[in-house]
Amino acid sequence: MPKQTILGRVAQLARADVNALLDQAEDPRKMLDHLIREYTGNIAEAEETVAATVGNLRLMEEDHREDVDSAREWGQKALAASRKADELRAGGAGPGADRFDALAKVALGRQLQAEQEARTAEPTIASQTVVVDRLKAGLDRMRVKLSQLTSKRDELVARAASTQAQNRMMDAVRNIGVLDPASELSRFEDKVRREEARVVGKQELAASSLDAQFEELESLGAGAEIEARLAALKAG
Structure with a gap:
């Protein structure tokens, strides 16, 4: 070159x-x-x-x-x-x-x-x-x-x-x-809270029904006592 x-x-x-x-x-x-x-x-x-x-x-x-x-x-x-x-x-x-x-x-x-x-x-x-x-x-x-x-x-x-x-x-x-996993967790938490609230509601409902039965029982007891006392008065 x-x-x-x-x-x-x-x-x-x-x-x-x-x-x-x-x-x-x-x-x-x-x-x-x-x-x-x-x-x-x-x-x-x-x-x-x-x-x-x-x-x-x-x-x-x-x-x-x-x-x-x-x-x-x-x-x-x-x-x-x-x-x-x-x-x-x-x-x-x-x-x-x-x-x-x-x-x-x-x-x-x-x-x-x-x-x-x-x-x-x-x-x-x-x-x-x-x-x-x-x-x-x-x-x-x-x-x-x-x-x-x-x-x-x-x-x-x-x-x-x-x-x-x-x-x-x-x-x-x-x-x-x-x-977002956080949003999924939030929705799951809401679902759990709703289930917990439903259980609480059922418990309250069950408790109120039981109280009514005891009140009815007490009412029956009072009526029997009255009848017994009335019978005693008549006998005396």
């Missing part, structure tokens, strides 16, 4: 307004689940791209260090060959001196080539370093956004569960109001 493409996607996803997306969604939870899957996939894809870009940058940096080290080593070899040529020339060994001067020139040529390669790589390394920094920053923002999405989804699920529990509780309370 081209770097500009992944950079653009990273920037676009990092700037996404979660609340605005939720406001437009018919089912916020499904929208969040979709966004989390999309972010997770894009983060994994971006991580692979960033890893490859970082790997290429490290290779270029390593090549650059090798070119710099190589330029330094060839410079040291050129200096050593030049000094040896001067030493031989001072001792009268001209042909040997010329050979070491030739070696010094070869070493200097290699030094120039290594320095040129190092200089050529430096702008590319600098630009790639900027790209890598931007990709890493974008990835960090995407990870933060993913964390926000996950927290938002978990909060929404918890709130939905709480709302459902409250609705079930309110339905139960409403059903209790329709079939």
Whole structure:
């Protein structure tokens, strides 16, 4: 994937307004689940791209260090060959001196080539370093956004569960109001009291009937006493 493409996607996803997306969604939870899957996939894809870009940058940096080290080593070899040529020339060994001067020139040529390669790589390394920094920053923002999405989804699920529990509780309370056990108990108590009153009435009725019988018995007793006394008077 081209770097500009992944950079653009990273920037676009990092700037996404979660609340605005939720406001437009018919089912916020499904929208969040979709966004989390999309972010997770894009983060994994971006991580692979960033890893490859970082790997290429490290290779270029390593090549650059090798070119710099190589330029330094060839410079040291050129200096050593030049000094040896001067030493031989001072001792009268001209042909040997010329050979070491030739070696010094070869070493200097290699030094120039290594320095040129190092200089050529430096702008590319600098630009790639900027790209890598931007990709890493974008990835960090995407990870933060993913964390926000996950927290938002978990909060929404918890709130939905709480709302459902409250609705079930309110339905139960409403059903209790329709079939109030207290009202049933009150009606049963009224029925018991009516039965108790009926028993009391029967008892009073029975008591009054018994009193009447005793009064009748007493009346009969008084009449017999009168008849007995009348008979005694006549006999006397």
